[in-house]
Amino acid sequence: MDISTVNALSYEDFVNVFGNVVEKCPVVSAAVWSMRPFKNLAALEAAISEFIDALPETGKEGILRCHPDLAGRELQSGTLTRESREEQARAGLDALSSAEASRVSLLNEAYKTRFGFPFVICARTNDKETILQQLTERSRNQAAAERARGIDEVKRICHVRLQSLVLAEPPNKL
Amino acid sequence: MDISTVNALSYEDFVNVFGNVVEKCPVVSAAVWSMRPFKNLAALEAAISEFIDALPETGKEGILRCHPDLAGRELQSGTLTRESREEQARAGLDALSSAEASRVSLLNEAYKTRFGFPFVICARTNDKETILQQLTERSRNQAAAERARGIDEVKRICHVRLQSLVLAEPPNKL
Numbered sequence: 061m062d063i064s065t066v067n068a069l070s071y072e073d074f075v076n077v078f079g080n081v082v083e084k085c086p087v088v089s090a091a092v093w094s095m096r097p098f099k100n101l102a103a104l105e106a107a108i109s110e111f112i113d114a115l116p117e118t119g120k121e122g123i124l125r126c127h128p129d130l131a132g133r134e135l136q137s138g139t140l141t142r143e144s145r146e147e148q149a150r151a152g153l154d155a156l157s158s159a160e161a162s163r164v165s166l167l168n169e170a171y172k173t174r175f176g177f178p179f180v181i182c183a184r185t186n187d188k189e190t191i192l193q194q195l196t197e198r199s200r201n202q203a204a205a206e207r208a209r210g211i212d213e214v215k216r217i218c219h220v221r222l223q224s225l226v227l228a229e230p231p232n233k234l
Numbered sequence: 235m236d237i238s239t240v241n242a243l244s245y246e247d248f249v250n251v252f253g254n255v256v257e258k259c260p261v262v263s264a265a266v267w268s269m270r271p272f273k274n275l276a277a278l279e280a281a282i283s284e285f286i287d288a289l290p291e292t293g294k295e296g297i298l299r300c301h302p303d304l305a306g307r308e309l310q311s312g313t314l315t316r317e318s319r320e321e322q323a324r325a326g327l328d329a330l331s332s333a334e335a336s337r338v339s340l341l342n343e344a345y346k347t348r349f350g351f352p353f354v355i356c357a358r359t360n361d362k363e364t365i366l367q368q369l370t371e372r373s374r375n376q377a378a379a380e381r382a383r384g385i386d387e388v389k390r391i392c393h394v395r396l397q398s399l400v401l402a403e404p405p406n407k408l
Contacts, residue, residue: 071351087259090295091299092292093299111290116285118266119265121268125245176245
C-alpha cells in the first residue's frame with residue numbers, strides 16, 4: 061500500500077485498516093484522517109503521536125486503560141484483539157510456566173492498584189524476561205512518570221502496527 | 235445501580251459497563267474514570283460532555299466517524315453495536331420501504347462526501363419521518379455548524395444510553 065493509496069481511502073476504509081494501531085481506540089485514526097494527505101508513513105505516525113500528546117492527562121490514562129493486561133484474562137479467554145494476541149504470543153507470554161503466570165498476575169494487580177491503569181509495553185520489541193523485569197521495575201515509578209512511559213510504549217506499539225500493516229501489502233512504497 | 239456502586243467500580247468494570255455510551259469510543263469512559271467519585275449520574279454525564287468538548291475539532295470529527303450510517307450497511311449485515319441496533323430498530327429504520335432505503339442511502343453518501351463524517355442523530359428521541367427530514371435539511375448546513383450539531387447528538391445518545399444502563403439495574407438511585 062503506497063501513501064497515495066492511504067490518502068485516497070474513505071474515512072470508513074481508513075478506520076477499517078488503521079483503527080487498532082492504538083489499541084481499541086479507533087477514534088484516534090478516525091481523528092487523524094482529517095489531517096490527510098500524509099507525505100509518507102512517518103507523517104501519519106507523527107499525526108497520531110501529536111493527537112495523543114494533545115489529549116488531557118485523563119485522555120492519556122483513558123488510552124492506557126483500553127489496553128489488556130499482559131498475560132492476563134483476555135489472553136486466557138481468547139478475547140484479545142488480533143494484534144495484541146500476536147504480539148503477546150511472539151513475546152512468549154502465552155506459554156508462561158505456572159510460577160511465572162502467578163507472578164505476572166500478582167504484579168499486574170499491584171501495578172493497576174497503584175496507578176489506576178494497566179502496565180503497557182511494546183511486546184514486539186521485548187522478550188519475556190525483559191517484560192517481567194520491566195513490570196517489576198516500573199511498578200516503583202511515580203504515577204506521572206509511569207503514565208508518560210506507558211504513552212511512549214503506546215507509540216512504539218503504534219509504530220510496529222503501522223509498519224506491519226503496510227509491509228503486509230506490497231508494493232511497499234511508504 | 236446507585237452512584238456509590240458506580241464509583242466503586244474498577245476501571246475495567248467501569249469500561250465494561252459504560253464503554254459504549256459514546257459509540258465505539260471506550261477511551262471516553264476510560265478517561266472520565268479518572269474523575270470519580272461522581273456525585274450522581276448527571277455528574278458522570280457532565281464529565282463525559284466536558285471531555286468531548288475539550289477535544290480538538292479533529293477529535294470531535296473522529297468521534298462522529300466512529301458512528302455507523304443510519305439504515306446503512308452495518309444494519310443490513312447485523313454488525314451494529316447492540317445499542318445502535320436497538321436504537322435504529324426502535325426508530326423503524328430496520329423496516330424501510332425499498333424507496334425509503336434508496337433515498338436514505340443516497341442522502342447518507344451525499345452527506346458523507348460533503349462533510350467527511352456520517353450523519354449522527356439520536357434515533358431514540360426521533361421517529362423515522364423526523365430522521366429522514368433532518369438528514370435532508372442538515373445536509374445543507376455549513377461544515378462547522380454540522381460538526382457541532384453532530385456532537386450535540388452524540389451527547390443526546392450518551393444521555394439515553396446512560397439512563398438505559400442505570401434503569402436496567404434496580405434499585406435506581408442515580
